[in-house]
């Protein structure tokens with residue numbers, strides 16, 4: 132048979148950043164490589180031919196009433212070890228949070244057993260929340276960072292993983308930093324090679340990522356060496372950029388320039404670079420992001436806690452900056468991009484607050500700041516894919532079959548849909564606002580099922 136999997140049902144995908152395309156009752160034909168080879172409409176002649184050939188076989192999946200296909204989410208910023216502290220210590224400033232809570236927990240990832248337990252839980256949790264691709268910071272430890280990539284490989288998630296570099300002896304605690312600059316670079320290179328080798332045994336791919344934690348934690352030599360490694364191996368690059376007032380100011384004092392130009396000076400802004408937060412980019416930083424093809428990862432929940440700031444995401448996107456969405460576990464407490472989609476919309480509306488009132492101009496809010504839920508969905512899917520320069524995040528021919536099947540009729544998590552003829556675009560928005568892990572029936576990555584909802588709910592349903 133020509134196709135390895137066929138789905139019949141209704142899917143939603145971004146047509147543009149503002150517009151959703153409804154692909155109603157189509158056939159989705161997936162090839163052996165896990166790519167969408169053909170999408171066939173009911174009125175096409177081929178539709179019945181394919182139905183006759185595949186219908187009733189094990190390769191054929193027909194969605195039931197109330198079930199819909201969405202692209203899997205792309206989480207552009209996850210600190211995997213911080214899953215162990217998600218939801219704690221959210222009330223203190225970033226600097227204190229890093230030193231009092233975060234570095235101590237990350238230092239525990241020298242223990243492979245602890246790392247295995249946390250990373251296994253996290254990758255499964257993200258899949259259960261519909262995240263099919265994740266860009267991870269691990270820790271400074273090469274071995275357990277590699278273990279995270281192995282767990283992604285094994286569970287079928289498309290993981291992009293970085294061994295974190297923190298070599299500055301002044302800025303990082305003795306118990307948690309690279310031994311020295313030379314070993315930080317050597318271990319990063321070994322890590323890149325090991326992940327590239329691991330990738331060969333996976334269908335969905337796992338990727339090594341050059342990962343200076345942020346400028347304050349790295350020496351100039353390390354930043355320069357990392358820029359060279361990124362170029363040598365053409366890897367992705369990730370870091371934090373202009374996140375909070377103290378961090379932004381720290382970089383300005385050290386380099387007399389903003390993070391963006393400092394990072395670029397070390398060769399760290401590249402087509403495959405993703406910079407988290409970026410709350411305080413000025414006009415020339417924005418131009419530099421566009422020129423270099425660097426993407427911004429918007430972390431709206433985390434920003435509300437640690438950056439005390441709202442990213443002007445609508446303005447950046449209108450200028451042409453690539454944008455994706457990130458949970459920033461555990462600066463963001465939630466593993467769900469659904470939660471971050473909602474927060475991105477809400478935060479953007481706060482930024483616009485006051486504009487459409489009778490208040491005199493400029494008293495409150497910035498015009499043009501608010502985004503729609505469709506745009507936030509775009510950032511969580513297609514925008515994330517563009518940011519990583521990978522064919523993911525869209526339900527479209529030549530893209531990967533990375534999807535989540537949403538069941539709106541799960542008895543204990545029924546969505547508020549009461550009209551059998553409700554507009555599909557309205558149902559789509561209800562899914563974004565109301566879907567919980569209970570509603571995520573199955574998750575597929577690169578044409579392979581990687582998660583099926585389990586437990587009591589599934590048992591109840593099967594009677």
Ligand code: GUN
Nearest residue numbers: 210344345371433437462
């Ligand atoms: N800046 C440097 N490290 C971190 C981190 O772990 N989380 C956040 N939110 N910001 C950082």
Ligand code: FE
Nearest residue numbers: 371407459462
């Ligand atoms: Fe972060």
